Amino acid sequence: MRYRRFGRTELQVSAVSLGGAYLRGDDPDRAQENAREVVGRALDLGCNYIDTAPLYGESETLLGGALAGETRPFYLATKVGFKPEGFDYRRDSVLRSLERSLGLLGRSKLTVAQIHEAAGISKGGFYHHFTSKEDVLTAVLMRLAFCGSSKVLA
Template structure:
């Protein structure tokens, strides 16, 4: 497993990280604890050293609290505050207990705070000075969020969606991210599983513990069709799944991609094998063309606007 700098923190993170939401068992189907612990151990054996969790990911933090003793120094642990009513500082203390650790390596606000919520940044600073949090940042959504958050000093890293179907906001803010030298965690790299090629337009999610339950058939149809537009990548990357992982890692501004892993099999598929090779510039150009055609690129807001308008006036 290759490692990359996490911004200017001095941390070296594995370029493929363990997304620990699914092992929490509350959002992508139930996961037995032993299966989750085996998955984490296999990830470690494959050289993964970065795990992303949150207090809202079911049993995820508690499982890490069982897993980490005896191997704490081998892992860089990221977690989040999602606006819990007890407040940020009280939650961090609970999380430290749950995670069985004395510090969290990278701590994120789960949204880009505005207005009075911006006082949370001072609270993060205080927790950092106290040594409870080593580095801090924000998990956010849009290019505007990136501008807003990076207007402040003291931000060590960001977490954003980056996939073949979500080139924005990364591409829209590459220069700023580079100039600020923040760590960048890419999430939703597999777009809910659609970029593995395992779902077609007829897919349905019925498990009551699956957060995708109730997704509109129209949304599933659209995601399946959009994912197929990248089938051509299989020839060079080996599979759509491999290309989906290689895409964010083709940008040096990205520090790590966090991949959803809830079993040893998924760990092997996502974190095992040869390190993903960066996609060639000509291939990235072709991807950008497809993204423009699909209306998902930063440059295609006009296309998106036209589609929304068409849908509204019943032409879609």
């Protein structure tokens, strides 16, 4: 497996990552077993970057189960801003989304927390909830720093 520097960080991530959108497989009765097999195989092959999001259905729950007790090193990324009723970029909603993801993933920290579909909101719409980019970053970083939750915020 080849590894590359992740953006401007010092993290070395696998050139091929595991996306969590389709971990469930075709048989709902084997969803968790399928997720464990897929994640285990990806880690066996050297994949060390795993991406998920609340938008991906059961992905965070399945990944939480598949990664429980995992001792091999990996980086875990999720996204905030989505809830079943749609996207919500208000400060409290973003922080609740992060908390929920941490719980479903069975983690106290993440490597990367991204704002899902942020490119699709207008500057005016975004700044209706946050006074500036710095405001959203400060809110999330303060939350992450408080519990030591993330290494990187993208």
